[in-house]
Amino acid sequence: MQAAHSLGSMSGEDIVQTAGLTKRFGRTTALDGVSLTIGPGEVFGYLGPNGAGKTTTIRLLMGLLRPTSGTAYVLGLDAWRQSREVHRVVGYVPGEPALYDRLTGRQHIAYCAHLRHRDDSELAARTAARLELDLDRPARTLSRGNRQKLAVVLAVMSRPRLLVLDEPTSGIDPLVQQVFHAILREHTAAGGSALFSSHVLGEVERVADRIGVVRAGKLVAVERLQELAARSLHQVRARFAEEVSVAEFAGVPGVRDVRVDGRSLACSAPQAALDALLKRVSARQVEDFECSEAPLEETFLGYYGMDTAGTGRPGTDTAGTGRPGGVEAEAGHAR
Amino acid sequence: MLANVLLKTLRDQGRTLLAWSVSLALIVATYAAIWPSVQSQPSMSDFIDQMPEAFRSLFATSSADMSTPTGYIQVELLSFMGPIAVLIYSISAGAGAIGGEEDRHTMDLLLSNPVSRGRVVLDKFAAMVLGTFLLAAVMGVSLVLEGSMVDMVLPTDKVAAAMLHLALLGVVFGSLALALSAGTGHTGLSRGVPAVLAVLAYIVNALAPLVDVFDRIQKVSPFFQYIAHDPLRQGTAWDSVLVSAGTAAVLLALAVVGFRRRDVAG
Incomplete structure (x- = not known):
């Protein structure tokens, strides 16, 4: 030794x-x-x-x-x-x-x-x-x-x-x-x-x-x-009380795959983008919110x-x- | 028995060596048992004398007189059976030394310890040499002890000399097998090439008196070093011992160099 x-x-x-x-x-x-x-x-x-x-x-x-x-x-x-x-x-x-x-x-x-x-x-x-x-x-x-x-x-x-x-x-x-x-x-x-x-x-x-x-x-x-892990994408879903537009969320740096269907939003975001994204989301009246991390293997x-x-x-x-x-x-x- | 590669290798060969020893003692016992009837049959010698010369050269070294214990053992054991038994063991041990552990994939385990490849080759060589000398010793002791029981009296010192030369014959071909095994890792090749060369060396030495070409190259045959000077009558020929030992040493050095230069099969 x-x-x-x-x-x-x-x-x-x-x-x-x-x-x-x-x-x-x-x-x-x-x-x-x-x-x-x-x-x-x-x-x-x-x-x-x-x-x-x-x-x-x-x-x-x-x-x-x-x-x-x-x-x-x-x-x-x-x-x-x-x-x-x-x-x-x-x-x-x-x-x-x-x-x-x-x-x-x-x-x-x-x-x-x-x-x-x-x-x-x-x-x-x-x-x-x-x-x-x-x-x-x-x-x-x-x-x-x-x-x-x-x-x-x-x-x-x-x-x-x-x-x-x-x-x-x-x-x-x-x-x-x-x-x-x-x-x-x-x-x-x-x-x-x-x-x-x-x-x-x-x-x-x-x-x-x-x-x-x-x-x-x-x-x-x-x-x-x-x-x-930091770059691993989180799947974010939200449902709002009113209709939203793609433009409101697509501008957040790092956020991708933004899909808006009337009152619901779905997108993926790396950890670093979560804060900015959340602030945009909470500017609206939120009915439901879901954020899940993709398994590391997938990332x-x-x-x-x-x-x-x-x-x-x-x-x-x-x-x-x-x-x-x-x-x-x-x-x-x-x- | 697990203190080093040498002892571990001998431990692995324990059963093989025991089986070979028992077999050799039994073979010698068989020859000893037949001796009294051969002795009382002078026609046996006539039979050999009447053989075609080539045939006689192959089976009876020099002038063998079957009516004496020395001549009888010369023809029956030393010309053929003895060398075959010792060579099978030594060539197998040499060929399996390095390639065998690679075939069983245990070389990775062995070499992951702080053991140099040179040391592994040296220990495997030492195990092969000890095993070969053990078998020759068993044969020699059997000859003297079992022979004395049937009035087949052989001079102990001459028997020892013959067994020394027989062991060296085994060591030379075992070293060749080891060098091939260490250099290539192919067990089959390492077994086959020395076996074929041993047969050729035997024929060259035996037929040298009859074939000019063989006569010129006879002295390079390890069988010449082994038996040409008639060790059972003349005792040890130290120049032959030196040639055999030198050959083995060169082959051992080649084995070390060969194994140190190449990839280990995984």
């Missing part, structure tokens, strides 16, 4: 930093110039459809793949050339957690603890108990969910600085997911960071501070989750849906990570 901290303090503020990370397999480009950073205490939600390049990014960070071009650094260490040092401070949950069939959970823990030259069996046993995982069964008899749990136990038991999680909660039931989220929060509260990949936003929106979207090997957007798809081409906003990626203090403050708020 001490060694890990001294490594971290020497390596600057970014826990993960990739620049132009590219991986080609033969003629297929699996990952194309991905640059991202993850700050201390930050959970980075890494989203994209299956086959978009999430696992490739993760396996490059773990030094299992050699970058075709570009670089990946973890705590200032080169992920490919210094992979052994990187692994000392990283916990990894692979996408399809493969285990040694004949070894029990406890034996897996013993093996990894020996390879790490540290005894983590106590924390491992406690984590397993929280996840309600039986450590005395051979891995081949475990269900997919239980294999996933064991992979999580093995990843967190050494108290790593960074958790690299490739769809860690797929196959785990919702109650256990909550336990997993709690474990993740404790990890970040202690200053740890995480890369959390998923193909659905719902899986990461409760824990992620920022979201990166990867599609066809390209990082198309990086968003602070809070900002995304998200609206911005980065499958039909949306282009490269997103290149500036947003680096904007937040230069100020780790701000990241942590906002991270706390986002949860």
